[in-house]
Amino acid sequence: MYTLTSLTKTYSQPKRTVTALNGVDLTIPDGQLVAIQGPTGGGKSTLLQMLGALDRPTSGSIALRGDDLSTLGEAKLATIRASEIGFVFQGFNLIPTLTALENVEMALVPAGVSAQERVHRATQALESVGLGERATHLPNELSGGQQQRVAIARALVKNPKVLLADEPTGNLDEQTRDEIMDLLEGLWRDQNLTVVIVTHDSAVAKRAERRLRIANGTISELA
Amino acid sequence: MFGTYLRRELIGRRKQTIIIAIGMALAIALVIIVNSVSAGVRNAQTTVLQSVYGVGTDITVSQAATPPTEGGTDGPGQRFDFGADAGATTDGSTTVATSRLEAGRGTTTFAASDLDKVTALQGVSGAAGTLALTNTTFDGELPDFSQMQAPGATGSDSGTGTDSGTGTDTGTAPQGGADGAGGSSFNVDSFTVLGLDPAADAVGPLSAVTLTDGRGLEASDTGTDNAVLDATYATANDLATGDTFDIGGTTFTVVGIVGATGSDAETASNVYIPLDRAQAISGLTDQISTISVQASSSTEIAAVKAAIEKDLPDATVSTQEDLASSVSGSLSSASGLVSSLGTWLSIIVLAAAFLIAILFTISGVSRRTREFGTLKAIGWSNRRIVGQVAGESVVQSLIGGAVGVAVGLLGVVVVNLFAPTLTASASASAGGGMPGGAPGAAGSGGGSGAGDAAANLPAGGFGGGQAAASTTDVVLNAPVTPLIIVIAVALAVVGGLLAGAIGGWRASRLRPAEALRSVG
Ligand SMILES: Nc1ncnc2c1ncn2[C@@H]1O[C@H](COP(=O)(O)OP(=O)(O)O)[C@@H](O)[C@H]1O
Ligand SMILES: [Mg+2]
Numbered sequence: 001m002y003t004l005t006s007l008t009k010t011y012s013q014p015k016r017t018v019t020a021l022n023g024v025d026l027t028i029p030d031g032q033l034v035a036i037q038g039p040t041g042g043g044k045s046t047l048l049q050m051l052g053a054l055d056r057p058t059s060g061s062i063a064l065r066g067d068d069l070s071t072l073g074e075a076k077l078a079t080i081r082a083s084e085i086g087f088v089f090q091g092f093n094l095i096p097t098l099t100a101l102e103n104v105e106m107a108l109v110p111a112g113v114s115a116q117e118r119v120h121r122a123t124q125a126l127e128s129v130g131l132g133e134r135a136t137h138l139p140n141e142l143s144g145g146q147q148q149r150v151a152i153a154r155a156l157v158k159n160p161k162v163l164l165a166d167e168p169t170g171n172l173d174e175q176t177r178d179e180i181m182d183l184l185e186g187l188w189r190d191q192n193l194t195v196v197i198v199t200h201d202s203a204v205a206k207r208a209e210r211r212l213r214i215a216n217g218t219i220s221e222l223a
Numbered sequence: 224m225f226g227t228y229l230r231r232e233l234i235g236r237r238k239q240t241i242i243i244a245i246g247m248a249l250a251i252a253l254v255i256i257v258n259s260v261s262a263g264v265r266n267a268q269t270t271v272l273q274s275v276y277g278v279g280t281d282i283t284v285s286q287a288a289t290p291p292t293e294g295g296t297d298g299p300g301q302r303f304d305f306g307a308d309a310g311a312t313t314d315g316s317t318t319v320a321t322s323r324l325e326a327g328r329g330t331t332t333f334a335a336s337d338l339d340k341v342t343a344l345q346g347v348s349g350a351a352g353t354l355a356l357t358n359t360t361f362d363g364e365l366p367d368f369s370q371m372q373a374p375g376a377t378g379s380d381s382g383t384g385t386d387s388g389t390g391t392d393t394g395t396a397p398q399g400g401a402d403g404a405g406g407s408s409f410n411v412d413s414f415t416v417l418g419l420d421p422a423a424d425a426v427g428p429l430s431a432v433t434l435t436d437g438r439g440l441e442a443s444d445t446g447t448d449n450a451v452l453d454a455t456y457a458t459a460n461d462l463a464t465g466d467t468f469d470i471g472g473t474t475f476t477v478v479g480i481v482g483a484t485g486s487d488a489e490t491a492s493n494v495y496i497p498l499d500r501a502q503a504i505s506g507l508t509d510q511i512s513t514i515s516v517q518a519s520s521s522t523e524i525a526a527v528k529a530a531i532e533k534d535l536p537d538a539t540v541s542t543q544e545d546l547a548s549s550v551s552g553s554l555s556s557a558s559g560l561v562s563s564l565g566t567w568l569s570i571i572v573l574a575a576a577f578l579i580a581i582l583f584t585i586s587g588v589s590r591r592t593r594e595f596g597t598l599k600a601i602g603w604s605n606r607r608i609v610g611q612v613a614g615e616s617v618v619q620s621l622i623g624g625a626v627g628v629a630v631g632l633l634g635v636v637v638v639n640l641f642a643p644t645l646t647a648s649a650s651a652s653a654g655g656g657m658p659g660g661a662p663g664a665a666g667s668g669g670g671s672g673a674g675d676a677a678a679n680l681p682a683g684g685f686g687g688g689q690a691a692a693s694t695t696d697v698v699l700n701a702p703v704t705p706l707i708i709v710i711a712v713a714l715a716v717v718g719g720l721l722a723g724a725i726g727g728w729r730a731s732r733l734r735p736a737e738a739l740r741s742v743g
Contacts, residue, residue: 052600054599089597097228
C-alpha cells in the first residue's frame, strides 16, 4: 500500500530547524493493521500526515500504490484524500453545527455524490458503527465514544483503502476505548482496509498485527 | 450540502451572523434614505429653478448690472417728473396718476441682436430673449402749490429728499402753512413685467407654467396689448381674464392666468406681455435682459456656455448647475446637508459595515481553523472551502441588505410622512440680484420739492414686489427608485464578497496539517 523511501520532514522555524522525520524507510503492505508508538514529539503525527497526503515531505518519497504523494499538486492530493484515505482524530473533529448524519455526509461532498445517495450511504455508515438512532443529534448531544463512532463512520463512508487514526482513543475511558478498538478491528477485518493507528496505549498497540516505534524522527520495528 | 452547511453555520453562529447583518442593514438603510432624500431635494431644487427659468432651459444669458451712478438721472432708478400741468387740479390740489415701465431693478439690458448670435451657435437647439421690467404706478394728491408760499414755511427747498434710496424717504417734511396744509397721500405700487416672444414658447420662463384660466400668449399676440398674469398676483389684485389694467400708461387686457407647474410657487414674473410691446412702452427698443438657451444635448452644455462667453464677452452665462447655487433658503441648506453630511455619513457607515463584516469573517475563520483543517483532511478542496466561506458572508450581508432595504424604505416613508416644507428663493437674474435700494438712488429726491411731506415711500425704494426673487415653498418628497434598491443590494453583495474573499483566502492558506495540530 505504502512505500516510503528516505522520507525526511523538517520544519523550518525562525531560530532552528526541527527534523520531525529523519530518513524513514518503510513499506506497509495492503490490508495490514499497524500500530505506531513512541514518545511525544517523536514524529508520529508527522508520519501520519505524510501517509494521509496532508503535507509533503522535505525530501525522499512516499508512494500510495502508484501515486507519488511527494510530487503531486494540491488539487490531486485533495482528490486522493477524498477517495482513498479516511482520517480519525483524537479530538473527533466533528463540525459542531452539523448533525451526526450531516457530518458523515460531508465526506461524500467532494466526490460529487448526489444528495439522496449521500443520505442513504451516510445512514448506512452510521448504522454500521451502531449509531443509526442518533443521526439527527448534534455532536454536543453525543458522548465522546459516540462522537468518535460518528468520526469513524465519516472516515469510512467513502469506502477508502486506508484508515489513518491519530490517537483515536486518547480522549476516551478504558471501556469506551475497547469498544472503539473492537469496532475498528471489526471494520478492518470486514472491509479489507489498511489501518494505521498512532497510540500511546500499549493495550491498543497489542491488538495490531505490526508495531512500530518512532523516536527522534527515526523508525524501528517492535516485536 | 453547500446550502445545509451554510444554513447550519449561520444559525449555529448566530451572534456573528446578527452582528454582520446589523452592520450591513444600517449601512444599506442609510444609503437608501440619503439617496432618496437627496433625490427629493434635487427634485425640489429643479421645481424651484423651473418656476423661475423654465423647463428645458439649460443656460441663461444675462448681463451683470453696473451699479448706477449716484443720483444719476438716466439710470434705471425710479423718478417721477410731474410737469406743471400734470394731473387734474381741483380745489387747489392736484391729482396725479402716473405709471412707468422700466427695466427691473438690478437688470441690465442688452441688444436683442445678441439673441441671434446665440441662436446661430452650434449645439443650441432653441433660444428666447426676455425683457424683465418693473412697472411702477404712483398716484395721489398734491396740495395747492400756492399754499406752500405761506410765510413761515421752513423751506420748500428741503423737500429734495434723500438720494440714498436705501430707506424711507428722510426728506424733512416741509411744514405747510398755519393750517398745516401740505399733507397729501400717495400710493406707490409696483409689479414685475416680463416681455417675451409669444412665438417662442418652448424655451424660457413660460415653458414651466400651467395655464389656470384663459389662454397663453400666442404668436398672434405679437404687437397687441394682451397680457398673461401670474395666478398669485391676479388673485391679490382681483384681476381675472377679460379685465383690463394699466402698464406704463397703456391699457392691457388679461387673456390668461398661469401658475407654476408642480408647486404653489409664484411664477417668474407678475405679468407677461409680448416682447415688442414691452420694448416699446419701456422705451428699451431692441433691448432684452435675459436669453434662455436650450442645448441640443446635455453633453453640449459646457461647450455652448463657452461659445456664448466667447461671443458675448460682457454677458453672464449660467448653466442650470450654476443656477442651482443661486437657490437659497432652507432648501439650499437641506441640499448642502444631504449632499455633504449625508453622503459622508453613508460612506463612513458603509465602510464600517464592510470592515465589521471582514473582521468578523476573519475571526470566524480563525476560530474554525480546526474545522477547515478537518474538511481538508477528508478531501475538501481549497476552492470548495473558499466558496463555503464566501457563500456564508454573502448570505449574511444579503440578510443585512434585505433588512436594510426594509428599514430604509420605512425611513423614507417616515420622511415623506413628515414631509418637511423647504423654503427656497432663486434670484431670477442669476448673479445679478442687487441689494435692495441701490438702484433707487434717484429716490424721491428728484420729486417736486413741494408736498412730499407725507409721501411714505417703501423701504428700499420702489419695486418691493420684485419677482426677480421668487420664493417658493416646496414640500420635500423623497422618491425611491428601483435602481437604488438594486444598488443597495449590490452593495451588500459586494460587502459580503469582499469579506468572503478575504476570509476564504485566510481559510485556504491554512495548511491542513497545521490546522489539525491545534487539536488539544
Ligand atoms: N508545523 C510545525 N512546525 C514546527 N515544528 C513542528 C510542526 N509540526 C511538528 N513539529 C515538530 O516536529 C516534531 C514531531 O512532532 P509530531 O509529529 O507532532 O510528534 P508526535 O505526534 O509524535 O508527538 C516535534 O518536535 C514538533 O515540535
Ligand atoms: Mg501527535
